[in-house]
Amino acid sequence: MNIVDATDRTEKLDEGEAPSLLTIILDTNPHAWALLTESLSLSKAVANLLVFINAHIAINHANRIAVIASHAERAEWLFPALARSQKDSHANGVHGDGEDMEMQDGEAADSDGPSLPRDDANKYRPFAYIEHVLLSNLRRLMESTTADALSSTPATMIAGALTLALTYISKQTQALPSATTSAQFNYSDATAVAGGNEMSGDGAKSQASMGLSSRILILSVSGDLASQYIPIMNSIFACQRLTIPIDILKLAGDTVFLQQAADATGGIYMALDNNSRAGFLQYLMFAYLADQAARDHLIMPGEGEGVDFRAACFCHRRIVDIGFVCSICLSIFCEPLQDNLCLTCGSHLSMGNYGQKPVVVPKRKKKKRRALADGGADTPASDRGTPAP
């Protein structure tokens, strides 16, 4: 029981194998899954995912798991379960109608975690527990989704799910000294500041053998994420700082940002098409089961492939490979601005010499001549000797 209860922090490790926390973000966008019913239905995918989760748990008794649903209009925990109170209408049914779902669904609502599954002598209890919690939460999530909500928001809340995953990982990592916390991060960690004069950064990697190593796996089915560009990028940088790889298994849709996420964090990116989707479980088991330590010794898929690093422009959400960047706020635009005013920060921008020659620095000839005239003569004083005090 303790093994799967991710909130347990007292458990001590007695063997060399470092535990790893796998956070799975399941894109449950109903629109996208509806398109996939032919080759892989959601229920089949979840069944396969459970096998994968069991494999992860079975590898090391201290391994942990967390599952978050990135749903159409909200991101929600599937495992571990939320502790529910009678007043907490928040996680469920934020919009006016169609809430109260959880009230009727009394069995899963218990502040001590959901009710336990029936004891099955043929099933390893942690497996049964995870399966029960995950399925009942997913069912409740689906039941609470109204047609209204669906029609209004066709996207998926990947940015929210990623942020939830990160806060959870951060808390779990604090509870257990981490292998993944890098020196760069330590600076902003309040506890590390008080540490004073440690050799920042040098020895941090060497002590990586123990502690919790975390990774995130995103099962993505949705396409366009350009509207969440900034929060997704923020999450990616946080992962980079914490050295948490983001693995992506793309079942459908196409987005350049998730590929960049995997590349920036050292995760694995794979995209399945209609034929390969049937082998979903096999891809999961062979490509994504290995943790960071094991990956050092394996040739992982996706290595040695080009990566699309194009950006989304702020004005039309177009994907561009040459863009115009405001030097004040770094907003990206796909074409020269009409009245030379930045759409994001409102600064007045000169266009440099766009169109004449490929130079990104605006002219400053005049300035140079003036600076030479009155400042040039006494500049090289740096090597002049100084009288001793």
Added chain:
Amino acid sequence: MADSDHEYSEQGSDDDIPTRNGTGRAGAPRGRAMASRPKGRAQAKWEAAASSNWELHEGADGSIEGVLGGLEEAGKRKRLLKDTTPLQRGIIRHTLLILDLSIAMIEKDLRPTRHLLTINYTVGFIREFFEQNPISQLGILGMRDGIAIRVSDMSGNPNDHINAVKALRGMDPKGSPSLQNALEMARAALYHTPSHGTREVVIVLGALLTSDPGDIHDTIKSCIKDRIRVSIIGLAAQMHICAEICRKTNAGDENSYNVAVDEVDYRELLMSITTPPVVRSTDTEAQRRNQAALLMMGFPSRIVEEKPTLCACHGNLTRGGYLCSRCKAKVCNLPATCPTCDLTLILSTHLARSYHHLFPLRNWVEVSWARARQKGSTQCYGCLAPFPHVPAAEERSEHNGTRAKRAEGASESSRYECETCQNHFCIDCDVFSHEVVHNCPGCQSSAHLPGAEEEANGVEGESDAMAT
């Protein structure tokens, strides 16, 4: 000298993070008065520390635990509460770090010595600087034996600087520093930097003297003319000339001169410099003239090649690299300027790294027991950690004691609320969300934000309706 290092740091150098970060607006109105000395003297920090007692009072049950927990949380939060108004910040920075390598750095008042501590902190500073300012340039100079020495050239590669700084460990501090020589060398190094970036000089000064070959006021004037901003971190005590340099080069704003009282303070001061500086109003005028520019940049994609080919930047045989978006020349690393067509090549992720300065996450507010009861929050929305139990309503009078007991700045219910999504978070998630991920887990997780809708509709007390 070792004993005097607590003395002159003005109040506010530590407690007052908002002031330091928001210098632009505070300093702007005083533009004309920059040369005059500030009137009076604020209470120094050590005086404040000495006069304030440890305001620890045991709880009714004689336990001190709640007080200490509150203090710790308050400390974490103090670090967080910064000004979140989006400001124009100089994101393309050109910064020169000037380290004191004079005899004063042998002092052991900062452990192990000022010199070694500075080197260690500088390595961290370099990493953090490029983390926060990925498309900026850094250079490092030293002041030693009366002259300025070059430690590393302006470059955007953190490893160059880290190696150069680590090599300083073997070099013993010697002689006296010269601010003038260092500033002149910095001025020369910053001379060729493009005008759309900032020009900054950061000086770490351990000594209480500067031995200059000429009139430093001439140098200060040239620095103002060249738009160079100087900030100085003193390790010993406050010096008039340092205050003057900072005041004059920062348009009358003296917040860029600070004296570190101890190791922690020193580290904080140094790290605070990694945050991109606010663009001053005077700069905005200058921008109108010739600074702000729309830069054309390429976002090349990475390619993989079967056979090695020559890269355009070094002429080395490499397999794979990035193709210039315009001329298809191959470069091996980003960010770079295309050697063939001069286009700036960059990863979009480099740009995006600075967006959290432009769209900062709003501070979260403390949650009273009454509010916690109203929302019925039992666990942190972000990390699922359980909150302390909400006392029943009739117990409230008793728990007023608890409220007074918690240190100022910490929430009495250990909950912090994002006003936009009205979710409750623990202190760890508060710190993490504001310092690391820069997203609110709640706001990103829901398409319907009660706070935002409330603001839009002007509806009061809608959360009551929601809670029922």
